[in-house]
Amino acid sequence: DTGVSQNPRHKITKRGQNVTFRCDPISEHNRLYWYRQTLGQGPEFLTYFQNEAQLEKSRLLSDRFSAERPKGSFSTLEIQRTEQGDSAMYLCASSLWSGRTEAFFGQGTRLTVV
C-alpha cells in the first residue's frame, strides 16, 4: 500500500495522559499536514511541514500540541496532558509541492479522552 498511513487507528486515553500519533506520508511527498476533525465539522488545520521544516502552526493550537518530522519522512503529533476537548479524529495528509498540490489523506486516528 503506497497511500498515507496513520497509526494507531483508534486511541482511548485517560484525561491527563500524553498520546503520540504517527503519520507515514506517500514516500515522495515533501509536504505533510495535520488536521483535526470533529463530528459534522470540516478538517481544522493544525500544522504543516515542508520536508523537515515546520512552516506554520495554527494560532488556535495549544502549547500541549507538538509535531515533528525529523527526517522529512514520517511525522509524529504529540498531545500532552490530554483533555476531553481533544477528542476528535486526527487526520494527516501529504502532497507533492510542485504546482499540483492535491492532498492525500490517511484514514485518521480517532482519539477518545475519557
Added chain:
Amino acid sequence: GQQVMQIPQYQHVQEGEDFTTYCNSSTTLSNIQWYKQRPGGHPVFLIQLVKSGEVKKQKRLTFQFGEAKKNSSLHITATQTTDVGTYFCAGQGGANNLFFGTGTRLTVIP
C-alpha cells in the same frame, strides 16, 4: 486568520435533482481544491482550480473559481445516490497552507 465558509451546511435532494454548494474565502486564494468525504471516510481530492474565472467539468460535476479568486462553487447535475457525502472546498493562500471550508453534507433521497 484565513476563513473559508460554505453554504448550505446541509442539502437534501431527490435523486435526479441538481445540487450546488458555494464556498467563500475571507482572503484571495492562490488556488482552491474540492474534496468529498463519505460517511466514515476521509476526504478524497476531486479537483483543483487555479485561474481566475476557471471552470472545470468532471462528468456531472462542474466546478467554478470566481474572478476575484475568493469564491468557488460545485454543481452536480442529476444527483445519484452515489453522490452522498460531505463536499469540502479547501483554499490555499499566500502562506501555502490548506484551509478547509465548513462543508456541505449532501443527502440524496432515492
